Amino acid sequence: MRFLLIEDNAELAGSVIERLSLDGHAVDHASSLAEADVCAVRDAYDLILLDIHLPDGDGRHFLARQRSAALQTPVIVLTARSAVSDRVSLLDAGADDYITKPVDFAELGARCRAVLRRHGRGGDTLTLGDLVLDPDRAAVRIGSESIALRNRELRVLQVLARTPDRVFSKAQLHDLVFGVLEAVSDNAIEVYVGRVRKAIAASRYVRIETVRGVGYRLVRLDAG
Amino acid sequence: MRKLAATGSIGRRLLIELVAIAAVLSVLLYVAVKASSSQAAESTHDGLLAASAEAIAERLAADEGNLVVDIPYGALAMLGAVSDDSVFYRVIADGETLTGYHELLGPTQRPNPAETIFYTTELDGQSVRVAALSRRVALAGRTVPAEVLVAQTRYGQQAIVSSAAERAALIGVGSFALAGVLCAIAVRRALAPLRRVASSVERRGPADLRPLREPLPHELEPLGNALDRFMARLDAALERTETLIAETAHHVRTPLAVLRTRAETALRRTEDVEMRSTLRDLVRAVDASSRSADQLLEHAMVGHRSERMSLERLDMGRLTDEVVERYRPVAELRDVVFDCEIEPGVEVTGDRVQLETALRNLIDNAVKYSPAETHIDVSASRRHDEVVVHIRDRGRGLDGAEQQTLTERYKRGSNVEDVVGSGLGLAIVEQVASAHDGHISVVPADDCGTRVELCLPAA
CATH class of the missing domain: 3.30.450 (Beta-Lactamase)
Known part of the structure; x- marks a missing residue:
């Protein structure tokens, strides 16, 4: 997915970009409305993340311009204002969703996915040999058989499958799947990996390998 | 009073x-x-x-x-x-x-x-x-x-x-009686404007701070003007307070946002278990401050809005649905699923901002305290002349705490130290409920978890 992040705080911007990249997205960064106008006009983005308080103006004006130009890119607003009345007005102004600062990255990821799904730009299906990962339907298809997955199981598989052969430590998997605040034990991570293994057991093309002392990775088996 | x-x-x-x-x-x-x-x-x-x-x-x-x-x-x-x-x-x-x-x-x-x-x-x-x-x-x-x-x-x-004296006495008494009756009528008529003004002020809603519109007799004009000025001052003061609250929110959250970002970044960069645990605590502390500030400000906002509620007919079912939708992505992160049963057309007369704030607090609680992969039951229905929003989670429950205690400010359950919260959530909900002539009830659910009901008079 291609994202546009419009945020003037360099530190926050850096973290968001880093996090979204780990999820496999490409992120462009604008640090003012002026820059944003230049980027957004191409409408080549799947999602725009907009900070409502920018040095050169209120993000609402950007929103208004987007809507009046009938641009369909969904927008998620980043705001420090927490009052219900402020948030209601954001949605009225044309935002698809909003997230409050301090930003919880797990929540950010979840909201991005939800908004994209609503706009029919849901997660691209990921195909690896006989395995098709369908995030919109929260399912995995192996051949003609479809296996439902819970959200977290799906996330584990997504993380591993996006970069096959790359090893993820339990800690890394933890952060990417469960978010920072959950104190999920190593045990629980093992359990999740176990469930995913079971789900994709029928595949003759991929499997999840335990790299002892390091972590897990998805490997492609040679066909045949 | x-x-x-x-x-x-x-x-x-x-x-x-x-x-x-x-x-x-x-x-x-x-x-x-x-x-x-x-x-x-x-x-x-x-x-x-x-x-x-x-x-x-x-x-x-x-x-x-x-x-x-x-x-x-x-x-x-x-x-x-x-x-x-x-x-x-x-x-x-x-x-x-x-x-x-x-x-x-x-x-x-x-x-x-x-x-x-x-x-x-x-x-x-x-x-x-x-x-x-x-x-x-x-x-x-x-x-x-x-x-x-x-x-x-x-x-x-x-x-x-x-006999002349008798006649004079009759004339005297008769004229006294007539005078008495006429005086009573005259006094009543003279004081009628006072009564009109008093009842019109009394009939105003709690939020009505507009100036008096009735024409006043000359003698009441100073009082009427003083009342108008007072209401204008009150209105301005409330507006200033609301603005201050919103500004403060912004100023409190910005440095917290920076802090949290750094902590999360550091967290992802280290594999050291102890360091991760410490950093996780740091982030949790930041979230707690942030949530505290949020709810403090929500609490104050709700308190002030009670004075200037803008009432409208609201579909509580639709509002509940909107709030549930808002929390779905967050709940999904932990595979917590909402089971909703919303009756159509359950309406109340109330202040949208306050009611939404209350619902958010309740649903936020339910999501927070639900273990992964559990269900939250949410329903909105009409019961006699009340509208009831019912939320049931399958979390750790109240651990014997009474509703009375939990709705006090800053009181939290004894079993929730690991969950970020300020202790104001239920106090806020109770304030909103009573501002709308309703009430809440918080009781343990049958086998596990908590059952919360927000009851409001139907429109």
Whole structure:
């Protein structure tokens, strides 16, 4: 997915970009409305993340311009204002969703996915040999058989499958799947990996390998 | 609210004073009527007495060197005809009683020839009214002083006076009664504008701080203006407070956002278990501060909005649905699923911002305390004349804590130290509920978790 992040705080911007990249997205960064106008006009983005308080103006004006130009890119607003009345007005102004600062990255990821799904730009299906990962339907298809997955199981598989052969430590998997605040034990991570293994057991093309002392990775088996 | 000590009613004071004045005037009226009718009766009587005395005086004549008088009994009879009083006369010539009652006392001063004098005296134990006149009669070459006294008892007179008094009393009482009634009506009418203004101010909703619109009588204008100014000041103060609250939110959250970002970044960059745990605690602390600030401000906002609620008809079902949708992505992160049963058309009259705030707090709680991969039941329905929003989670429950305690500010359950929260959530919800004449109930659910109900009067 291609994202546009419009945020003037360099530190926050850096973290968001880093996090979204780990999820496999490409992120462009604008640090003012002026820059944003230049980027957004191409409408080549799947999602725009907009900070409502920018040095050169209120993000609402950007929103208004987007809507009046009938641009369909969904927008998620980043705001420090927490009052219900402020948030209601954001949605009225044309935002698809909003997230409050301090930003919880797990929540950010979840909201991005939800908004994209609503706009029919849901997660691209990921195909690896006989395995098709369908995030919109929260399912995995192996051949003609479809296996439902819970959200977290799906996330584990997504993380591993996006970069096959790359090893993820339990800690890394933890952060990417469960978010920072959950104190999920190593045990629980093992359990999740176990469930995913079971789900994709029928595949003759991929499997999840335990790299002892390091972590897990998805490997492609040679066909045949 | 403290009730001002009433210092009596204007209306009552006014009425009492007017009635007192009417009473005084009525008494004066009575006295005047009685006096003037007694006066009139008395002069009439005196006139009759005088006429009789004159009639007798005319009959004074000299006869062979003596004064003689031929009493005209017809004249005296006229006196007697008016009432049952007794009539007496005495003619004194040259110091000696010529005829009549000796005991009839003469006047203290000899009357002048031209005038008749009247006085009251006692005769035989009765009170009599006397007319006295004097004449000089020619007798044997000289003039002799003569006096004629005609007297009558006063019973008739007294009867007239007392019937006049009765009539005067009736007039007095009648006029007093009429005056009283008219005063009461007048006082009521005069005070009507006051009552109108008071009831119109009372009828205003809690949020209505607009200036008075009714035309006011001149005397009430200063009060009306003061009231308008006061309401305008209150309105401005509330608006300033709301703005301050929103600004503060922004200022508190920005440094927290920076802090959290750094912590999360550091967290992802290290594999050291202890370091990760410490950093996780740091992030949790940041979130707790942030949530605290949020809820503090929410609490204050809700408190102020109670003073200026903007009421509208709301579909609680739709509102609940919106809030659930808002929390779905966050819940999904931990595979927490919402099972919703929303009845269509369950409406309340309320303040949208407050109600949404309350629902958010409740659903946030449910999501926070639900373990991964559990369900949250949410329903909105109509029960008799109430709208009930019911939320049930399958979390760790209340651990014996009572609703009373949990809705106190800053009180949290004893079993929730690991979950970020400020302890204000339920206090906020309770405040919103009571501002809408509703209530909440928080009880343990059957096997595990908590059941919360927000009940509001249906629109």
